[in-house]
Amino acid sequence: MKRATLAISAIACLLISCGDERGENASPSGTSAAPERSVTDTTAQPRPARRTTASIAVARGAADAGRYRRAITVARRLGPASEREIRERIANRVARGALAAVRSQSLNEARARLRQADRYPSTDLTRESRIAYADAQARVAQRARDLQAQVQQRIRRQGLEARRARAQRAMESSGL
Numbered sequence: 001m002k003r004a005t006l007a008i009s010a011i012a013c014l015l016i017s018c019g020d021e022r023g024e025n026a027s028p029s030g031t032s033a034a035p036e037r038s039v040t041d042t043t044a045q046p047r048p049a050r051r052t053t054a055s056i057a058v059a060r061g062a063a064d065a066g067r068y069r070r071a072i073t074v075a076r077r078l079g080p081a082s083e084r085e086i087r088e089r090i091a092n093r094v095a096r097g098a099l100a101a102v103r104s105q106s107l108n109e110a111r112a113r114l115r116q117a118d119r120y121p122s123t124d125l126t127r128e129s130r131i132a133y134a135d136a137q138a139r140v141a142q143r144a145r146d147l148q149a150q151v152q153q154r155i156r157r158q159g160l161e162a163r164r165a166r167a168q169r170a171m172e173s174s175g176l
Contacts, residue, residue, distance in 0.1 A: 056082055063089045084121065091120035098129040102136045110136070 055078055062071035068090050075086035094117045101110035110133050117126050 056085075059086045060089065063093065066093075087120045088123050091117055091123050092125045094120065095123065095125040095129040099125075099132055102129070102132045105136070107133070107136055107140065 055074055059071045059074040059078070059082065062068075062074060063086055071086050071090065072083065075083040094113050098110045098113035098117065101107070101113060110129075114126075114130060114133060117129070120126075
């Protein structure tokens with residue numbers, strides 16, 4: 001997945017830097033009438049649509065690879081809408097990790113991921129992961145209460161049995 005993302009990013013960057021030479025240099029007769037542009041020619045400008053698409057792809061790839069700062073930096077250059085999209089993408093990715101941690105009963109990891117999710121906008125997935133975490137915590141607390149109750153019952157039962165045994169011994173020793 002990482003390699004595919006990096007390959008797509010590299011191709012997108014290459015397309016941006018090269019432009020579409022077929023449309024720029026071709027004349028109607030099929031021969032090149034315009035002189036080729038040098039690399040330092042300032043009049044050659046990349047096409048904005050390709051640049052934006054490639055940058056969004058780079059930001060998405062960075063977010064999917066876990067490089068959140070890089071993804072936000074790239075998205076910030078594209079404007080508030082793109083930055084929001086990338087931040088939500090990151091929030092969902094972190095929330096999926098928190099849900100996986102809850103399912104594997106690793107509540108410490110889930111708590112850490114939810115803290116990380118606090119840095120990003122709230123999404124349906126982050127809300128779902130918070131609910132799942134709260135439910136898991138409630139189940140753990142209930143198990144602890146049940147275990148405590150079982151221990152108390154054992155102690156009482158053992159105490160009663162010990163008292164009965166002492167009473168039985170006392171009765172036997174007194175000759176009754």
